[in-house]
């Protein structure tokens with residue numbers, strides 16, 4: 456089968472885009488370097504607009520039973536929450552659902568729609584000319600192959616090789632602050648410990664299988680670079696400093712440090728190469744917006760690209776993708792910067 460569009464990356468953005476393209480009859484291939492789906496979940500939240508999109512696509516009954524709805528969400532970790540029930544929407548709530556679940560639902564849907572998903576295929580480079588794109592791929596086993604298509608979309612995350620190959624700049628600011636997350640199989644069963652953690656500004660969330668997630672900013676450790684691994688001992692020490700108790704955390708399933716590097720692609724398109732999701736925008740995960748923004752990029756791009764491939768797009772339609780979605784990316788990067796600053800100021804005031 457010859458391919459119309461190659462999507463690089465089978466994260467939530469790439470999978471959503473593949474579904475949108477296939478739904479419109481576009482022959483789509485996804486190239487993903489991981490051999491297996493990602494088990495750990497960075498994101499836990501689907502906000503109202505993303506839930507509305509799943510509803511429009513008839514997928515909501517696959518999402519809702521697996522998640523938990525909460526009426527709003529925080530802004531900058533402040534006590535007063537955003538009230539999504541005030542929105543003019545049938546879905547004025549946040550759906551609390553692990554990223555791995557979202558990806559599994561979208562991957563299954565993509566298979567149903569006939570998308571070819573090639574795992575274990577790492578993209579090494581992309582070239583384009585007036586007729587199409589050539590994608591250089593390291594295949595399982597180590598050999599390289601060249602894949603051809605009319606268009607390529609980089610949904611390959613913050614370090615996007617597609618963005619680099621297309622020569623699209625990624626201006627912004629470097630990391631100045633980091634937070635830490637930990638998923639634990641064992642937590643002190645006494646509710647007092649968790650209540651103290653919440654009061655200290657720690658986000659505590661139940662995940663599947665009895666696992667509990669903690670997310671915190673430790674004022675004494677926020678300058679530690681994201682690349683430095685987190686140990687269980689550090690985690691317990693930080694929790695104790697913030698809340699007065701280590702909450703009995705044990706058997707970590709995943710420990711991770713994440714930073715606030717903030718960047719926005721200078722364009723979402725260069726000729727036949729486009730960008731979506733984290734490949735186009737990165738920021739601190741304040742209020743959980745990255746995955747949501749990526750899904751909405753994909754929804755905006757899918758039908759436009761399908762129209763161009765199908766030959767029925769009016770002139771300029773594809774440029775509308777950058778025109779409509781880059782301002783959204785800018786607004787998200789700006790609001791996360793504001794939230795990060797507020798959170799840091801609150802921390803300083805709290806621990807002075």
Ligand SMILES: Cc1cc2nc3c(=O)[nH]c(=O)nc-3n(C[C@H](O)[C@H](O)[C@H](O)COP(=O)(O)OP(=O)(O)OC[C@H]3O[C@@H](n4cnc5c(N)ncnc54)[C@H](O)[C@@H]3O)c2cc1C
Nearest residue numbers: 464466467468488498499578612732733743744745746747
């Ligand atoms: C601690 C934390 C919490 C978060 N919480 C939330 C939240 O609650 N809500 C929210 O909306 N967002 C949240 N986010 C952000 C969210 O996780 C990301 O925005 C989201 O994963 C972006 O999806 P993506 O598909 O664009 O990129 P990714 O998820 O990064 O997927 C990119 C894919 O491309 C593949 N890939 C990369 N390079 C290549 C290559 N060369 N060849 C082939 N494949 C390649 C990767 O293996 C990966 O599968 C959080 C982030 C962090 C760090």
